Amino acid sequence: MKSKLLFSAAAAAFVAGATGAKAEDLTLCWAAWDPANALIELSKEYEAQSGNTMHYEFVPWTSFADRMLNELNSGGHLCDLMIGDSQWIGGAAENGQYIKLNDFFDANGIKMDDFIPATVVGYAEWPKNTPNYYALPAFADVVGWTYRKDWFARPELQAEFKAKYGYDLAPPATFAQLKDIAEFFQGREIDGKKVYGAYIYTERGSEGITMGAMDVLYSYGFKYQNPDKPYDMEGFVNSPGAIAGLEYYKALYDCCTAPGMSNAYMGEGVDAFKSGQVAMQMNFTFTWPGFNTDPNVGGDKTGYFPNPAGPDGEQFAQLGGQGISVVAASSKQAAALDYIKWFAQPSVQAKWWQLGGYSALKSVVDAPDFATSQPYAQAFLDSMAIVKDFWAEPSYAALLQASQKRFHDYVVAGQGTAKEALDGLVADWTEVFKEDGKL
């Protein structure tokens, strides 16, 4: 036994010597969710190749921002690599919490042109639309919809739906259709069980209701600012279209969600859909592989569709996903960069997709067999083509808290009108930008 241990130690020393680098213990920080487990699996290959040991700090989504932004703001040394949320990029870049990666990318032949453009803008760049990179797109994600394909396919329901609404029961192409379908299923008894129309985000504490409402508002004409005058929000955030979008979201919440869904986010949506409670479910696409293999709703029982279009045909979806960055406070930046170099390889990205991670590399998603590789792959591609993201300003947290309050007050608590909510939001956001010296 002793001789075996000595041999192993000698072998490890040889490997370390051969690679010419000291083996490091790297800590990667991310949210605690299914893709994180896939990343652990994927990274075993890196550990074997590099001799570095990977450690992980995964935090549940509802407290992920609290925990990790505290870590970054306090200059903590817990994380060497951070897969931070897309909206953190502005603050992390301006406050020197992530290291700039341009030189590293150039030196290692990593080109941002090789990644889906929306993910580069959303996860890597600050300021937006400038070639200043602080992250490598790591996990592409977007809000989309799942539906009960088996229920939609029932002839008696199809006939009843057509008789009532005058068109076929199928994945909705517009939000108006989505509401029709949700109303149709609301309170209906299917297989002896009462079911509900739709599941949508309503969570108050972190970002839930903002992600959900914005997912609808974009297609109704909401814009964050005047395209010709940055931070000019009057008439854009609270445009008539945006007001109609928020009214729609409230109407959908009032008419067609299950009781008790007043503070619900990703996890509750997964539970509602897997338990056969809802006909349609809004959720980030990262949840889709889990539905596909679920014993209750997996396989042919579940279908996937991108966010429907608004009344004027505009069609957008809320971007999710994250980039991977090197934390400036880390003392192991060289090893952390080595991990990113390994992660960016096309072969690793292809395996990432196979394990359940949504690669943002074009060579993976543009591969001829990608769209048919999983039942949800095409809907994912369609969704990624229409993304928009929330503010990624350094004050994103304050901007987010304002929208959380305004949306929840109106949609869930029923206080005031949609116009008052959005007018209030313009006032809140204006104050934040004034404090930032941007107005």
Add this chain to the structure above:
Amino acid sequence: MSEPLSQRAATATPPVLAHRIRGLSDRAIAWIFVAPTIALLLAVNIFPLIWTIRLSLTNYRSNRPNAPVKWVGLENYQKILHDPDIWNTFQVTAHFLIWTLVLQVLLGFGLAYLINKKFRGNDLWTTIIVLPMMLSPAVVGNFWTFLYQPQIGLFNYVIAFFTGADPSSFSMIGDVGLAPWAIVIVDTWMWTPFVMLICLAGLRSIPPSIYEAAECDRASKWRQFWTITLPMVLPFLMLAVLFRGIENFKMFDLVVQLTGGGPGSTTELTSINLKREAFEKWRTGYASAYAVILFVTVFGLASIYVKALNKVKDR
């Protein structure tokens, strides 16, 4: 026979040190013993308080370590006191505080009065009643979200059983009218046993001879209650109100788990609002001013209350 410990310690003390100690007064020695505690208190209580007051007069944001810090004087205080959202959180907190105190005092005293009677299984019932307060508030909050769940929650089924209403027709934590009461119910469930224990201590501290004398004077049970029991338990009750009042003024974990401050801002207590300002919006200076206002409020109210408590005790 071996020497006593004090003698051994005296002989073991190096002569130089012994000489120095002999030269110190009793007062100086007392200060030497107390100094570490005072230093600790200064480090963990007084210094943070002074630092918070200093920060409250600036525009400092802890997520912008490189940004210049500007002295803003009392601007943060002025903004807070003119912010209708903050006054709303004060109203929400007052509703929570008043109703939890009223219910916990009434129920706690009632339970203590019953438990104080000699009956079989007295100890077992006491143990069962105090179980909720042994749980973590975060666990209780999470646990009650399931009890309040309209489709599967036990609470809704119990209400439905007695009223005939559809269990899924109302949502305790999703309805603007019901949510403030939902948090009051859970806090009352959890902390009434605490008030009961304090009242029980008060009831058991009353000498039986007083009741015996009252019996001799043919005082009715009702009169005994109003003239003996209640006045003698009152200081204990007031102490319980003080403890629960301070605790509930800074209530956070239970309500965050239960409602997250929603629906809307219906159950957003001051502590939740403060946390959002400090650690979600990162307005450190503003949040420091907010914390100072809360500190002064609770300190002022507690001081007035303690004076009243002392008066009652001295009666």
